[in-house]
């Protein structure tokens with residue numbers, strides 16, 4: 578199957594590339610700002626673009642200052658979440674997930690938090706909002722702990738009008754090639770905290786600020802996490818396609834709802850962006866990879882011997898019928914889909 582990319586959008590992308598050539602800027606030009614504004618408008622929060630979702634997470638942990646402190650991370654995530662905290666100097670403590678949403682368990686979080694906990698990461702797994710995000714945010718606020726949202730999967734997911742990044746200090750989205758809104762590589766950090774955003778603007782650019790042609794170093798330990806103009810142009814086009822892609826996914830999900838009774842079921846007011854469609858205990862003839870298999874949890878989980886029963890259960894019991902945009906089975910009816918998918 579070819580990467581689906583409709584002709585009208587190709588023309589738009591080519592036009593934006595022409596704009597880049599005309600502008601003479603391959604980096605630090607107007608296209609990244611346009612993309613940040615457009616994505617920010619879409620999710621309802623200010624945004625700054627970065628090189629990838631992991632860089633966004635690392636930036637947030639660096640700002641919080643987790644060096645030598647504990648950060649609670651769900652075991653059921655891609656290792657990127659944990660390793661971002663570790664690179665910022667944290668001692669990562671793994672918490673379990675719930676079986677119904679695959680996301681961080683508030684009950685287990687409460688057991689894992691200590692006086693040294695500086696931050697908690699919640700990951701919106703598979704395209705939906707973590708069901709306990711309100712309680713997790715309230716708990717973190719009460720304890721003076723920073724909440725970081727890993728939004729790598731959650732493009733288009735929302736709960737009563739709020740989306741990923743709305744509950745914590747900041748959220749980091751990924752535009753990796755397989756995501757619902759891919760640019761190949763790329764990421765964006767959203768936050769309502771102006772002080773953090775000002776800091777990130779310097780941090781992602783080696784700590785530099787250029788004002789009226791004069792360079793000043795506002796922070797000492799910044800690095801290069803700048804998005805380039807071409808990625809931003811692609812991002813603008815992908816963002817325009819996103820509503821159409823979400824509609825396509827939601828149509829297919831509605832058919833799957835008629836096939837799979839034992840699945841992730843969303844609370845009232847929540848709609849998933851359907852990065853994945855998640856079912857439990859079905860033997861499927863056709864499936865995409867799991868959201869996360871135990872190997873995705875990273876090299877530490879097996880060795881440390883944490884008690885993470887739900888994370889292990891979820892890794893073993895869930896599977897994902899295809900819901901990637903362009904899957905040729907999507908046009909089939911429910912009976913035909915049963916024949917294609919079920920053993």
Ligand SMILES: Cc1ncc(COP(=O)(O)O)c(C=O)c1O
Pocket residue numbers: 629630631632654655657658700727729730750751752753763764
């Ligand atoms: C949950 C999660 N967090 C973070 C990342 C890292 O994003 P990126 O690949 O853009 O660095 C990924 C994967 O790609 C992910 O699945």
